[in-house]
Amino acid sequence: MRGEGTRSRRRDALSALHLEAASSSRSAAMNPRPSSLAPAPCRILGIDPGSQRTGIGIIEVDEAGRSRHVFNCAINLLDNETFAARLKQLFDELGAIILDYAPHEVAVERVFVSRNADSALKLGQARGAAICAVVSRGLAISEYAAREVKQSVVGTGSGDKAQVQHMVGVLLNLHEKLQADAADALAIALTHAHVRASVARLGLPRVAWRRR
Numbered sequence: 001m002r003g004e005g006t007r008s009r010r011r012d013a014l015s016a017l018h019l020e021a022a023s024s025s026r027s028a029a030m031n032p033r034p035s036s037l038a039p040a041p042c043r044i045l046g047i048d049p050g051s052q053r054t055g056i057g058i059i060e061v062d063e064a065g066r067s068r069h070v071f072n073c074a075i076n077l078l079d080n081e082t083f084a085a086r087l088k089q090l091f092d093e094l095g096a097i098i099l100d101y102a103p104h105e106v107a108v109e110r111v112f113v114s115r116n117a118d119s120a121l122k123l124g125q126a127r128g129a130a131i132c133a134v135v136s137r138g139l140a141i142s143e144y145a146a147r148e149v150k151q152s153v154v155g156t157g158s159g160d161k162a163q164v165q166h167m168v169g170v171l172l173n174l175h176e177k178l179q180a181d182a183a184d185a186l187a188i189a190l191t192h193a194h195v196r197a198s199v200a201r202l203g204l205p206r207v208a209w210r211r212r
Contacts, residue, residue, distance in 0.1 A: 039063050042196075043070065045103035045139075046189030047094070048181050049111075049130045051122035052078050054090055055181030058101050059172065061193045069172040071101055072182040083122065087129040094133040106134050107192035109184070110143045144191050149184070152191040 041060040048055035054077065058070040075093050077086040111120075111127050134141055147157035153171070154163045165183040168174070171190060178186070 041068070042105060042193075043101065043103045044189045044192050045098065045101070045106045045134075046185040046187070046192065047106065047108040047130050047134075048184035048188060049108060049123065049127040050077075050181060051083070051086065051119075051126040052076075053181045054094070054126065054130060055179070055183070055185035056094070056097060057182055057184075057186030057189050058097075058103060059186065059189045059193065061197075065193075065197050067172060067190060067193055069174055069186070071097075072178065072186055073097075074179045074181040077126075083125075087125060090126060090129045091133045094130055095137065098133065098137050098139070103139065105142070105192065105196070106139050107142045107144060107188045108134075109149065109188055110145045112146060142192055142195075144188055144195075149187050149191045152194050153187045 041062045043058060043060050046055075046057040046059070048057075054075045055072075056075060057072045060068045060070055062068075075090060077089055080086045080089060108127065108130060111124055131141060144152075150159040150164060151157040153159075153167050159167075161180050161184070164187050165178050165180060168183045168186045168190065169178060172186065
């Protein structure tokens, strides 16, 4: 009799466990947990390199393609006594911004051919310092021509700086007037956001997409 009582209590305990498990299963079915968290926004750093001032602009782009302003500034390089000191300042300050804001992707304006050889050389050196600051922190860079940026943001490759400033403010819902170099940098970041969205829709590498 004692053994039968023990077996009966075990059956009752197992029945209770089965009922609890069934109840939990029904509750989970009625209130499913999300399978995964929503993807984090992509943070894009845009750089408008210059030997006197370098524009910096950072935006975030969510999965729906909406862009949000994060940060912008113009690094003033004119207070240095030598050009080499300007390059060091650019490298150091851009590196600090990358550490502070942790962008996922970086876009920079492609250097243009200038009639003034000295200006072109200095611009190329400033651009090189900016690129070194980026790649030294393990980030890849996409490059865009000025005309490509204007086409993306303004709608025409011949847009002027005032139009770029205005449209960047509209696209990012900014009410204060932007400094020109910072606006250019944000425009570069927005261009990269548009291109990466197009590439995602087409399912093609960017190089292949641009050849179409």
